[in-house]
Amino acid sequence: MAASSGEHMALTVSEDRATQGSGSQALANAQRQLATAARVVGLSEGAHQMLARSRREVRVSIPLRRDDGSVEVLTGFRIQHNVSRGPGKGGLRFSPQVSLDEVRALAMWMTWKCALMDVPFGGAKGGVVIDPRLYSDAELERITRRYISELLPVIGPENDIPAPDIGTDERTMAWIMDTYSVSVGATVPSVVTGKPISVGGSLGRASATSRGVVHVALRALEHFGLQPAASTAAVQGFGKVGSGVVEFLSQAGVTVRAVSDQYGAIANPRGIDSQALHEHVAETGTVVGFAGATPMDAARLLELDVDLLVPAAVEGVIHADNAPHIRARLVVEGANGPTTTAADQILESKGVAVVPDILANAGGVIVSYFEWVQGNQSYWWSAHEVDERLRERMLGGWERVLTMSHTRSLSLRDAATATAVGRVAEAHGLRGLYP
CATH class of the missing domain: 3.40.50.720 (NAD(P)-binding Rossmann-like Domain)
Structure with a gap:
């Protein structure tokens, strides 16, 4: 395949000019890292363009009735960057700094993280523009449930699996699990990871x-x-x-x-x-x-x-x-x-x-994968089993990246990203284009 120059893709940022600041910088960094990896693995321009763009982007309005009876409308996002290797996987953050470009960048990094660590997920990420410290627990629950209700057509244990991130925690995941489960009429523990142990969470996930x-x-x-x-x-x-x-x-x-x-x-x-x-x-x-x-x-x-x-x-x-x-x-x-x-x-x-x-920092998604597997099987592992499997995966990833770095004379970042991008591109090629 002809190698992509990657120069115009490396500088691609959001078409949404309302999105500025650190989110745009994060996306620009993610795109530059992809461009470098594309050159290393020899991606065609078409393959590079597919990996540079999100598969699906959802922006939702979240009307909230506050405890004092007033109503305000918040904005939320869910980005599925790539699902060629499996369902989307990525955290949900509640932060005033959330922007569309930030979520795009984080979703892309999740794609590479899952591929690098050989976890059969794609990359996704979500966020709500909110400072959770300014809202009551009851308001945060209503925000979470309405946000997930808006996303019901695109999330699920075989589609996109959220997890905790900045401003969210295991309680947030329990609300998501319940909202989704009520909507489908059955308890579905594997719709999220990072849940409380008592509702299907995994030992060792929090740490x-x-x-x-x-x-x-x-x-x-x-x-x-x-x-x-x-x-x-x-x-x-x-x-x-x-x-x-x-x-x-x-x-x-x-x-x-x-x-x-x-x-x-x-x-x-x-x-x-x-x-x-x-x-x-x-x-x-x-x-x-x-x-x-x-x-x-x-x-x-x-x-x-x-x-x-x-x-x-x-x-x-x-x-x-x-x-x-x-x-x-x-x-x-x-x-x-x-x-x-x-x-x-x-x-x-x-x-x-x-x-x-x-x-x-791939330990979180690795044990999220373990939690998803346990939820699908309704069989739970001991904390020792979880940590031993985590350690094996982390050190295996380190050795792969170190070997690639030495073999190709690359920095650790370039070696890691090139390894991941190559795996995702291979999955794209094997699946082909539809129609």
């Missing part, structure tokens, strides 16, 4: 992304000659992913010197007590004010002199302005898309290894 990040981070440290017990780390973000990363790194003997959340950052060069920090956050809702560390500028956390940096918050936090100042030997992406294309190039020139998101 799966964090555990996956740490499985790969520890192996990467050892690959670069750094023993965990002699290594230091900084973790940006203390939510679903970051809090677990701090805990599991500490258990492995890594000294976590700094942690941040949306309110601020703290540091202790001798190491932060993970258990004490979790207790503090449970009481106060933030890492700020933790007695076992001193306050620091959150932006400076990314530039600390540590062996391992884990950005585990949102996309685009490592960019051209701060990448020259990053001193970590290794960056392991706990968040989706935390490093821009320009920053990638700078870090590579500095000799900083970046383990990409589609590999590093």
